[in-house]
Amino acid sequence: MRAVLARIASRPLPAPLLGGLALLAVMVAFTVSPGTFAPYDPLAFDYNALLSPPSAAHLFGTDQFGRDILSRTIAAAAVDLQIALFATIFPGLLGSLIGLFVGWYGGVADAVFGRLVDLVVTFPFLVLVIAIVAILGPGLANMYIAVTAVGWVFYARLMRGEVLVQKSGEYVAAARVLGYSTPRIIFRHILPNAVRPVLVYAVTDMALAILLGSSLGYLGLGAQPPTAEWGVLIADGKNFFTTAPWIVLFPGAAIVLAGLGFSLTGDGLADLLEVRR
Amino acid sequence: MNTPLLQVQDLRVTFTTGRGAVHAVDGVTFDVGAGEVLGLVGESGSGKSVTLRAIPRLLHDNAAVSGRVLWHGQDLLTIPDERLRAIRGGQVAMVFQEPMSALNPVLPIGMQIDEVLVAHTDMDRAARRRRAIELLGLVGIASAATRLDQYPHEFSGGMRQRAMIAISLAAQPALLLADEPTTALDVTIQDQILTLLLQLVSELGMAMVLVTHDLGVVAETCDRVAVMYAGRLCETGPVELVFNRPRHAYTDALLRSMPGDGAAGAMLTPIPGQPPRIDSPVPGCAFAPRCSYAEPRCTTERPVLTAYAPGHDSACYAATRLPARVEEGAA
Amino acid sequence: MTLLAVEGVSKRFPARRGLVDVLSGRPRQAVHAVEQVSLEVRRGETLGIVGESGCGKSTFARCLVRLYEPDEGAIRFEGADVLALQGDARRNFNRHVQMVFQDPYGSLNPRMTVGDTLAEALSVHAVVARAQVPARVRELLDLVHLPADAAERYPHEFSGGQRQRIGIARALAVEPSLIIADEPVSALDVSVQASIVNLFLELQARLGLTLVFITHDLRLVKHMTHRVAVMYLGRIVEVGPTADLFAAPRHPYTQALIRAVPHVKPAAREARRNRQAAVTGELPSPLKPPPGCAFHPRCPIAQPACAQAVPALEDRGGAWPVACIRVSG
Numbered sequence: 001m002r003a004v005l006a007r008i009a010s011r012p013l014p015a016p017l018l019g020g021l022a023l024l025a026v027m028v029a030f031t032v033s034p035g036t037f038a039p040y041d042p043l044a045f046d047y048n049a050l051l052s053p054p055s056a057a058h059l060f061g062t063d064q065f066g067r068d069i070l071s072r073t074i075a076a077a078a079v080d081l082q083i084a085l086f087a088t089i090f091p092g093l094l095g096s097l098i099g100l101f102v103g104w105y106g107g108v109a110d111a112v113f114g115r116l117v118d119l120v121v122t123f124p125f126l127v128l129v130i131a132i133v134a135i136l137g138p139g140l141a142n143m144y145i146a147v148t149a150v151g152w153v154f155y156a157r158l159m160r161g162e163v164l165v166q167k168s169g170e171y172v173a174a175a176r177v178l179g180y181s182t183p184r185i186i187f188r189h190i191l192p193n194a195v196r197p198v199l200v201y202a203v204t205d206m207a208l209a210i211l212l213g214s215s216l217g218y219l220g221l222g223a224q225p226p227t228a229e230w231g232v233l234i235a236d237g238k239n240f241f242t243t244a245p246w247i248v249l250f251p252g253a254a255i256v257l258a259g260l261g262f263s264l265t266g267d268g269l270a271d272l273l274e275v276r277r
Numbered sequence: 278m279n280t281p282l283l284q285v286q287d288l289r290v291t292f293t294t295g296r297g298a299v300h301a302v303d304g305v306t307f308d309v310g311a312g313e314v315l316g317l318v319g320e321s322g323s324g325k326s327v328t329l330r331a332i333p334r335l336l337h338d339n340a341a342v343s344g345r346v347l348w349h350g351q352d353l354l355t356i357p358d359e360r361l362r363a364i365r366g367g368q369v370a371m372v373f374q375e376p377m378s379a380l381n382p383v384l385p386i387g388m389q390i391d392e393v394l395v396a397h398t399d400m401d402r403a404a405r406r407r408r409a410i411e412l413l414g415l416v417g418i419a420s421a422a423t424r425l426d427q428y429p430h431e432f433s434g435g436m437r438q439r440a441m442i443a444i445s446l447a448a449q450p451a452l453l454l455a456d457e458p459t460t461a462l463d464v465t466i467q468d469q470i471l472t473l474l475l476q477l478v479s480e481l482g483m484a485m486v487l488v489t490h491d492l493g494v495v496a497e498t499c500d501r502v503a504v505m506y507a508g509r510l511c512e513t514g515p516v517e518l519v520f521n522r523p524r525h526a527y528t529d530a531l532l533r534s535m536p537g538d539g540a541a542g543a544m545l546t547p548i549p550g551q552p553p554r555i556d557s558p559v560p561g562c563a564f565a566p567r568c569s570y571a572e573p574r575c576t577t578e579r580p581v582l583t584a585y586a587p588g589h590d591s592a593c594y595a596a597t598r599l600p601a602r603v604e605e606g607a608a
Numbered sequence: 609m610t611l612l613a614v615e616g617v618s619k620r621f622p623a624r625r626g627l628v629d630v631l632s633g634r635p636r637q638a639v640h641a642v643e644q645v646s647l648e649v650r651r652g653e654t655l656g657i658v659g660e661s662g663c664g665k666s667t668f669a670r671c672l673v674r675l676y677e678p679d680e681g682a683i684r685f686e687g688a689d690v691l692a693l694q695g696d697a698r699r700n701f702n703r704h705v706q707m708v709f710q711d712p713y714g715s716l717n718p719r720m721t722v723g724d725t726l727a728e729a730l731s732v733h734a735v736v737a738r739a740q741v742p743a744r745v746r747e748l749l750d751l752v753h754l755p756a757d758a759a760e761r762y763p764h765e766f767s768g769g770q771r772q773r774i775g776i777a778r779a780l781a782v783e784p785s786l787i788i789a790d791e792p793v794s795a796l797d798v799s800v801q802a803s804i805v806n807l808f809l810e811l812q813a814r815l816g817l818t819l820v821f822i823t824h825d826l827r828l829v830k831h832m833t834h835r836v837a838v839m840y841l842g843r844i845v846e847v848g849p850t851a852d853l854f855a856a857p858r859h860p861y862t863q864a865l866i867r868a869v870p871h872v873k874p875a876a877r878e879a880r881r882n883r884q885a886a887v888t889g890e891l892p893s894p895l896k897p898p899p900g901c902a903f904h905p906r907c908p909i910a911q912p913a914c915a916q917a918v919p920a921l922e923d924r925g926g927a928w929p930v931a932c933i934r935v936s937g
Contacts (some may be wrong), residue, residue: 133753170715174775177673177707178729178782179699188728320797463660464824468868469885479881490798493827493870497880520874534802535872536831541851544810545831547803557893587737 012020017268023261030077038071042228051244061246063237069247073254076228080258083213083222083229084206085138090148092202096195098158102156103163103188103194120153129212130221138221147212151205158201162194169193196273203266207259214255230255281308283332283452288344290324290331290508299556301327304344306582309452309484314475315477316499316516317488320531322552323506325488329456329573331484333365348452367397370445374457376437380429386413386440387425390447397448409521412443415472435466442473446481453477453485459494492535496520501588504528507553507563508580514589522601524591526571527564529599562593570595611818612649612672612705617681618666618741623895639894641667642678643842646921649786654812654819656833656850658826658865662894664842665822666710669790672820673707674698685786701762703733706779710791712771715761722749722774723759729781729854737800748777752807769800776807786818794823805832826869830854838862841894841902844921848928857929861903909934 013021030037038040039059040046046066046073054061060069102113120128123276132146166172167190175185225232230251237247290302302324309315319325331342334353346353349370353361365371373379381389390409394400406425413421425546429437438458445453455474459467460577475498478485489495495502496516503513505526512525523529533546550583551558562568565575575594582590585597593599617752620638642664649655657665670676672683674690683690685701693701711716716726726745730736736744746756752773763771772792779787789808793801809832811817821833829836830850837847838859846859857863864887870880889906898905904914913933921931 055806170709170711171717173670173675174707174709174778175717176675177702178732178778179702180728180732184732189717193717224903320799435890463891464826465660465864465868465885465887466890467870469888471870471880472883472885476883491870491871492798496872496874497870517874520872531799532872534799536802536805536827537872541831542809543831544806545802547801547806548799549803551769551800552797 003171013077013263014268014271016264017272019265020261020264020268023257024265027077027081027258027261030074031081034071034075034078038068038074040068040071041069042067042075043226044068051240051247053244054246060250061244063244063247064240069233069250072228072233073230073250076233076251077229077254077258079140079223080210080228080231080255082212083143084209084258084262086144087209087213088202088205090144091151092101092155092198092205094148095152095157096159098152098200099156099198100163100186100191100194103160104167104190110160113160117153117157120150126212128216128217129216133216133221137147138224140223143213143216143222144275147209154205155198155201159194159198162197163190166190166193196270199273200270203262203269207262207266210255210258210262280310282311282313282348282488283309284345284347285328285332286345286347288331288346289342290327290330290336291341293339293341297556300558301340301508301555303555303558305503305505305508305510307503307510307513309486311451311484312478312482313501314478314485314487315500316495316502317505318487318490318492318495318502319505320552322507322555323505324555325490326456327508328505329454329486329488331413332454333369333371334361335371337492355435363397366393366450367448368443368450369452369454370448370450372438372442372445372453372455372458374460376434376441376461377429379441380437380444382429385426385428386432386443389440390425390444393444393447398466408447409443410532412446413440415446416440416443416475417469432455434462435469438462438466438470439473442470442477449481450576451483453483455485456488457490460489460491467494473497485505492520492532504531507559508555509592510589511562511564512584512589514586514591518586518589520602522586523599524585524589524596525593526563526568526595526599527593528591529602531601532602570598609650610648611686612650613682613684614645614647614649614672615682615684617645617668617671617678617683619664619671619676621677637895640842640897641894642671645839645842645844647837647844647847649818649820651785651814651818652816653835654808654821654833656829656836657820657822658824658829658836659839660714660824660865660891662891663839664894665839666790667706667825669788669820669822669840672788673702673705674822675707699733703782704784705786705788706759706782706784707775708772708775708779708787708789708792710794712775712795713763715775716771717777718763721760721762722754722766725774725778726759726781729778733782735782738897744781748781751780751811752777767800768796769804772796772804773807776804776811780811780815784817785819788820788822790822791824792821793868794825795830801828808832826854838865841892841897843902843931844919845903845932846928846930848930852927858924858926858928858935859903860907860909860934861931864906901904 017121046062049062049066051064052058056097058068060073062068102110128150129146132149133142135146136142171187172185175189213222214231217229218235223229223232233251234248240247285307287361288302288305292299292301305328317325317329317572330336332346332353336342342354348364387409390412391405394405394408409425410421413424418424418436418439433438459470462470477483487499499516502516502519504511506527511527512519519528523532524590530548534548536545548567553563561576561578562580565571572594580592580594582592584590619642620640623637623639645668659665667676672700685705690701723745727741727747730744745759749756749758754770754773760879793804796804808819812819823829833850835848836850836853837844840861846862854866855864868886881929887906890901900915900917901919904910919931921929923929924935
């Protein structure tokens, strides 16, 4: 960790990473204090301004109930940020631990893991998640369960491969000859060297998680109305797309920008965390 | 000495990299006579391999090469590609350190020999096959006829190196450029390959430039030696003179650092410090910071090659202060 | 006198089998990396183990520190059976027997500072009190002639030779009595090799270390070991006092090996040009070692009997043991 901090201090951050972090900072600011930025209550109806196009009063226009799209898009940032984090942290942690375990011990556990991976990757990711949510019932909590149940596989596979590489390194042999305990070798020596690709993947995966959360919200399986969530907003506006395209346009742009923010950050992080030998 | 076959004059190679220019070879000059074995010796980063690869223009596009490489009066660095191709693999052949990566893994050995024969001779198919069998026999590969149809992975490390030598000999070269041909091999196999190369040199009258980091290999196989450090030529001369009466402080220090000079268990004499980075040219002698004979001008003025005996040149201000080693060698 | 005794140690690695092999019921092949090696390491000595690639010297080294579990045989350290040690006892054994690795780039954790690497070894084994750790780290760095500020830096900031010093300091941290050094200078340039060799010689004199030095470089073995064991295809073919063995090698393989080493004396050149290769033929595959003496297909003095049985490592009328039925007196 100190190495990374020293590296960050020692050289200028690349422009893409700065751009990515700036986009994410905006999202975090919206989450922490939506009232500061939103001109209206995102749930308040205004029957005097139904489906009004972007104007000075409503910068992003309003929907069929007269709700301010700008305020709703800002309010939705909190939910989508939560989705981005939870839908990667849960599968990331679970998958990394499993990957560490099967990578280090190998043998039967690894063989079983291999078949499990084969099984999961046979199905499209989204189809599996939708199937699980359909069984458990719609809602954000069940969506997280479904994403974790499927998504851990990708993290575990990544971590396992990296552990196998590190395990054969002579510094690990040296640690064994020094009589270090297995948990110490795994968590203090292998993990810090193996975690980089997983971290980078997780940040990039957050972009996909936002798309996934929005897709499920759109399908009515994720966040439930009237909660403002970008996917839900788009679903709400889909019937008015030809007459009031601003209802879907601005939440859509928010999804794209948030995704871009995570992608740029992920790429920048990959460079930053690169270890020098 | 016979007239030189190959003359390398003021060769410079500069690589442009992301972090700036690297002066890998910095003004190297040497000759190779017909039938002569020249050792090009140095540690990693000395520019010895780059020098060798610059001769037949084998460096990549990011290398800027200047100077002259004269082969029968024509400059290999400037002749058209077509003429160069005729010489490369024909009169001038090359042997690499890693036969597994230098051989094409998907072609049988026989076909790889055949390619050279097609390119450089006008033999018919039957004659080429006879020649290929003859070549494998020449490099000591038994049951050559069946071996011709085998792939590189079916050969052991030593056999692959023999096969690569066979390929390089196919067009009867007058000069063999060998880049660390035995570094990847075990000592008994190295011994076999060196014996083979020496035999070929004396039987076919070939000249050879042998790049190596092993002073023992130089002492046993070369007529003359050129010592390189940080892209520059330190010293060049007949092997006996250079090893017994080194005229460059680096050669002297390198010979002293080898085990076997003193009594067993005695402390060795390492060269202090690290080899220099070659991304910025040094004004004086590149070895000065590590040199125990260094004087003030060594860091500011670059010593030029000076003759100390016929054919024995050195670029060192301490040349006459270095002790002779011949007594130690005899002891 | 005897610090470490090895008795009949063997290590085999099963070869990968394809599906066809399994279905056709072909027996599982194994690489016989180390076969029936017996050897003793005497307190205070430097024992060289020398051989070409595939002779099993590195596998044997890893068996000595229990990085590999031998399939057969026993290893005794100060009389105690090393292979039976478990848990704390095993960790305690590792305090006494340490290893220095070949690769100066791979053998240090790139994410830990040099100071952290050394401090970890000190604190895991509670070598010194916690408060003493920084002072001890400085002492260790000084012992291997690295500056004290090296502790703050990361491995990538050091050259190959300096990294090898760090690896040696790490091994010394737990105050071992025996160090197994597996090709510790092979990855370094000649001029840098000399300084690491000197460090080993100096440490041995200062700390009374016992050293097992594994290498393919006969010049190094000759210079820095007291006794040497020569390995060929998993077995020791000869073991004896270094100076005597180099002066009059008994096994035909040892003879060939010594003859094959290029001499740095240019006087050797004429002789070199007129002689044949020291030994013909290639190293056999350890998957299918030749029957009997593994060297017999390449041996200039082989007889039919050589292919019959593996020769035992015995004195055979000389001052040190040799595994060759053609040797007597």
